[in-house]
Amino acid sequence: MSFVTFLNPSRAGDSTGWTPSIGTANWTLMADDDDATTVQAPALNALDLYYLSPLPSIAYNMAAAPGYPLLDFWFNAPATSQVAPVWKLGGVTVVGTPVVGNGAWQAIADHPARPGGGAWHVGDFSVLQAGFKCTTLGGGDVVLVRKLNVQVNYVDRSAFAMVADNTGMNSATYPPRDPVPVQLDVTMSAANIATVDVYGSVTFGPITIPGQVYPVYVSLSRDPLVNLGEGL
Amino acid sequence: MAAPSPPSTGPPLGTGTDVEFVLSLELSLAQLATLDAAFDAKIELTGTVTPPTFANAQRVTVSRQVPVEAVV
Numbered sequence: 001m002s003f004v005t006f007l008n009p010s011r012a013g014d015s016t017g018w019t020p021s022i023g024t025a026n027w028t029l030m031a032d033d034d035d036a037t038t039v040q041a042p043a044l045n046a047l048d049l050y051y052l053s054p055l056p057s058i059a060y061n062m063a064a065a066p067g068y069p070l071l072d073f074w075f076n077a078p079a080t081s082q083v084a085p086v087w088k089l090g091g092v093t094v095v096g097t098p099v100v101g102n103g104a105w106q107a108i109a110d111h112p113a114r115p116g117g118g119a120w121h122v123g124d125f126s127v128l129q130a131g132f133k134c135t136t137l138g139g140g141d142v143v144l145v146r147k148l149n150v151q152v153n154y155v156d157r158s159a160f161a162m163v164a165d166n167t168g169m170n171s172a173t174y175p176p177r178d179p180v181p182v183q184l185d186v187t188m189s190a191a192n193i194a195t196v197d198v199y200g201s202v203t204f205g206p207i208t209i210p211g212q213v214y215p216v217y218v219s220l221s222r223d224p225l226v227n228l229g230e231g232l
Numbered sequence: 233m234a235a236p237s238p239p240s241t242g243p244p245l246g247t248g249t250d251v252e253f254v255l256s257l258e259l260s261l262a263q264l265a266t267l268d269a270a271f272d273a274k275i276e277l278t279g280t281v282t283p284p285t286f287a288n289a290q291r292v293t294v295s296r297q298v299p300v301e302a303v304v
Contacts, residue, residue, distance in 0.1 A: 090258075127258060197287045205298065209259075213268045217298055218257065220281065220290040 002063040005056060007150045013049030013129035014088060018042070018145070026050075030148045033074065035105070041083075041134035041143040049088055049131035052150055059122045059154040068153040069120060071130050072109050075145045077101025080138025083108070083145065088129040089115040098135040101143065122154055196220050257292065267296050 009027035018039035027050045029037040071085045085096035092115035196202045205217030267273045274295035281290040
């Protein structure tokens with residue numbers, strides 16, 4: 001069976017260039033259609049990027065559905081300004097086709113190509129950033145965005161038919177599951193950085209990864225002084 | 233299976249004593265399986281984290297066991 005699900009912004013991405021209408025994180029303003037909770041482009045080429053909520057755990061592979069994933073956002077701008085959808089994945093940024101404002105709120109649905117090329121896989125969405133960029137800004141124009149989400153079309157295992165085999169059992173042959181990379185984020189303070197540079201290594205952990213039996217430790221060490229694991 | 237990815241880093245945040253540094257690592261299914269499979273499993277990621285954030289190039293390792301150094 002295939003499903004379409006909506007992924008919403010879950011935290012800030014690599015760029016926060018738009019100005020929130022109220023004093024809070026931009027990504028928290030992107031969940032609803034409230035015209036009073038928006039972000040505004042303060043300058044030409046302002047870029048906002050957001051990480052997304054996770055796909056359901058039953059997502060097994062992408063559905064063969066052209067047009068997905070679909071990046072939706074709602075913006076309001078005069079005809080002298082334009083806003084474009086943006087993907088960022090694996091350090092590569094793709095800017096979609098800019099849309100001209102019409103003086104009212106309008107919904108944009110676009111599906112820029114996968115950054116870096118190739119086919120989308122379910123693991124992409126744990127590290128994908130989605131957002132928008134003000135590509136044209138008319139003098140004195142107020143350009144607003146009030147909501148963003150990403151639609152993903154995926155299949156679970158029921159998409160692969162069960163058939164009776166010669167033992168009387170029903171079984172199905174599943175294609176290989178898409179690789180599901182896991183992203184670990186380690187935030188280092190200035191003190192941590194100084195420790196690494198002076199003493200040669202710093203370690204963070206234990207870090208629990210969903211689905212893993214054991215937590216892991218992440219270590220930075222001065223090249224080539226990789227001394228992790230010695231004596232264990 | 234996806235090839236292991238090199239470590240990637242975000243830009244430093246803030247300035248002076250408030251500097252923070254976000255290290256983003258992406259592990260494949262094969263790497264995750266390796267970490268769960270053996271007591272002393274460790275994965276040295278390809279590439280290094282380089283200046284200007286650090287004065288010296290840094291290697292990044294993910295391991296199942298606590299390293300000999302103190303844990304932050």
